[in-house]
Amino acid sequence: MMDLQGLRALVAVARTGSVVGAADQLGYTPSAVSQQVKKLERDLDAPLLERRGRGVLLTERGRALAAEGDDVLERLERLEHLGSDDEGPPAPLRIASFSTATRGLLGPVLRELRTPDGSALASVTSVDPFEAMELVATGAVDLAVVHNWNSVPLIAPAHVVTEHVCWDEADVVLPADHPLAGDDELERSALVGESWASTPRGAICHEALLRIFADLDALPRIVAEDTDFASLVELARHGVAISLLPRLGRSPLPDGVVARPLSDHSQVREVRVAYRRSMAQSPGIRRAVRLLAAAGAAVGPEEPEATRARQWPAGPPATTEPAEPPAPTGSATG
Structure with a gap:
């Protein structure tokens, strides 16, 4: 199963344009975001980010995955609300x-x-x-x-x-x-x-x-x-x-x-x-x-x-x- 935490990290990098920006958005350290993306790369056996100077760029597969992943995460959020327990806190x-x-x-x-x-x-x-x-x-x-x-x-x-x-x-x-x-x-x-x-x-x-x-x-x-x-x-x-x-x-x-x-x-x-x-x-x-x-x-x-x-x-x-x-x-x- 695909690691959702890694997917969220990749989508955040795509949205913000950098690992640092993704870290600020998600409330993690840049190192933690990098590790989450690396785990996703290992799971998929494919590179998703490539270094360019002091920053990173998404690979072609990384861009495709981030685009689809953004929609998946939005649907997942909707499902979580539909399935929430109205009686709970x-x-x-x-x-x-x-x-x-x-x-x-x-x-x-x-x-x-x-x-x-x-x-x-x-x-x-x-x-x-x-x-x-x-x-x-x-x-x-x-x-x-x-x-x-x-x-x-x-x-x-x-x-x-x-x-x-x-x-x-x-x-x-x-x-x-x-x-x-x-x-x-x-x-x-x-x-x-x-x-x-x-x-x-x-x-x-x-x-x-x-x-x-x-x-x-x-x-x-x-x-x-x-x-x-x-x-x-x-x-x-x-x-x-x-x-x-x-x-x-x-x-x-x-x-x-x-x-x-x-x-x-x-x-x-x-x-x-x-x-x-x-x-x-x-x-x-x-x-x-x-x-x-x-x-x-x-x-x-x-x-x-x-x-x-x-x-x-x-x-x-x-x-x-x-x-x-x-x-x-x-x-x-x-």
Whole structure:
């Protein structure tokens, strides 16, 4: 019988392009991944990897085996869920989320995902949406809460399903005595020359800020960077700089600070939950999706008019919608 651990290691090498990347994905050391692939090679009596400089390449047989193995492992995961004992203790869901969704959405969800005795039925790790999508695609987590900002698109792989959670708009946060604070909405051109406080370079919120000026032949004058939204709000309160901050997960603004949307409402992101197609029938996944949708409805139930013509980029759609299982009783999930 083929060694499934070795097959998983080979598929991970094919996905990531390296033994080191596969090790990071699977939670092993590079040496352990190499040994797992070597055992698979011995079982099949065929080379699957070949060294190329400091890295490795899959042989022709290795590529074919990894392509077929990816589908086999996905089917095996589906079979494991179909054959699971609903009466047994459920495995905690592993959730990846971006930090503002962790603050603004997941509190009530995690509260509900507990057993009657208070044991956690889910855990969450806050990461960048691009990393979260990779984690769910490779099986490192079960669910990912991600966002697609219209100016910074996020692509879902073909074997990953996404469902709508809510819409979230970003406002310009500025001092209450700022000359623009009296406007209900702000023209982008009026913001040229302002001092900005932003999330660090490379962060999606930072990229969204740059996009505001993309067609204005200007760049934002960034005088401060910080990952903490509260710090950016404080800089605005003291008149140091203004900020572009999404509403989701944003704490109530203190006195002396106001938030104003852009007049073109261009900085809107759609928040979605992503999971692998092989997990679509899992009662635990379905319950978590329902809870996220309920939490999202309280944030922003209506699609902003400016986004209605935009599409969520994704792989080929499922041929049928996942079946909705009966509502679970108590706090059980699986």
